[in-house]
Amino acid sequence: MNDPKQIVLAEPRGFCAGVDRAIEIVERALAKFGAPIYVRHEIVHNTYVVNDLKSKGAIFIEDLAEVPPGSTLVFSAHGVSKAVQEEARQRGFEVFDATCPLVTKVHVEVAKLAREGYEFIMIGHKGHPEVEGTMGQLESGIHLVEDVADVAQVQPSQTEKLAVVTQTTLSVDDAAEITAAVRARFPSIREPKQQDICYATQNRQDAVKLLSRQVDVVIVVGSPTSSNSNRLAELARKLGVPAYMVDNAGELKPEWLEGKSRVGLTAGASAPELLVDQVIDRVKSLGAVAVQKMDGVQETMKFPLPKGLKL
CATH class of the missing domain: 3.40.50.11270 (Rossmann fold)
Structure with a gap:
């Protein structure tokens, strides 16, 4: 073995x-x-x-x-x-x-354009709390699409003033494909100046693209409900590498690593580093002797706290 x-x-x-x-x-x-x-x-x-x-x-x-x-x-x-x-x-x-302030930014944009008479096409996952929050900024006039096929079914009441918004934690590539379908059907659609998918989602997906070229299997630390974590595992699989998601080290199955000499490890944006460390220990107990850190983007973003919480 x-x-x-x-x-x-x-x-x-x-x-x-x-x-x-x-x-x-x-x-x-x-x-x-x-x-x-x-x-x-x-x-x-x-x-x-x-x-x-x-x-x-x-x-x-x-x-x-x-x-x-x-x-x-x-x-x-x-x-x-x-x-x-x-x-x-x-x-x-x-x-x-x-x-998250980057979700609030989408809410603000929706409110602003709605006042100008816009309807919206939202790209996102039905039932996800972020999607419910964004769609719930307006009483009506937001049409959800989950994939390219949905785009053909959308029936806005007018097409002169249409804008597209996106859940912040989607697959960057999937969102680009769906946006292209939206643009093809509604050529005058207004798009955000800067895409709604957040910097952290983009950076973690870019890192998995680099990681997948270097390893035999990818382990993603993240909970099943975490949209951005699911997208990381999906992305690795799309690139032809077996990928598994674990909520903690106890869920890692030794057979996933059989015959795999290089194990890639990442974590979704809501997973603490402590859990990553525990997965590292578990993979070491199964034989790994070295840990290599990839080079990547250093994130320095920091968001202020709401007033009234200074201790």
Whole structure:
């Protein structure tokens, strides 16, 4: 049996600025106001992070009716609809919004263009909380497309004023293909000045493209609900490399590594480095002797915290 010899670490990987900020908002709220702090939806899509915050006194809910009056409430990094914002206001909660600023940027653009009479085509995954939040910025006039086939089915009420927006955590290549189909059907569509897919999603996908050329198998650390983590595994497979997603080191199966001498390792934007370290230890226990770090983009982005959380 040919055991793994080398681990190659993708760069960048793991936490992005929006995730760092969202987790810090919950931790600071707990430190400042004490437990419990209520969080609408998982703050980020990672099992370890959510369980860690639960142990510190965060309570994750989907329905605001579950939150007692006078509580402190945090909106998750994925953003929420106008209806949820309004309900939170009516119920009188102290609200801290952990929506990633790059998602907020999409919300602001939608609101601005809607005032100018635009309808929207949104490229994204149905049911994902970010998509629900963005589509929920307006009462109507946003049409969701998940793939190229959906583009042919869209029936906007007019085509003079149409704009396209995108979920921030999509596959860059898939989104480009769907955008091209949208453009072909609606040649006058307005596109964002800068694409909506965020820098961290783009950087992690670019790193997997480089990584896949150098390894025999790719392991992605990320939870099943994490859109950007799923895209990393999909991308490696598209490039012809077997790829597996694990929530933690315990899920890694030794047979995945049989006959694979170089193991590529990356992590989605909501997965902590601690989990990556545990996977490294597990692969070492199966025979790997060396860890090599790829060269890659150094991310320096930092987002400010909301007012009222300075300790």
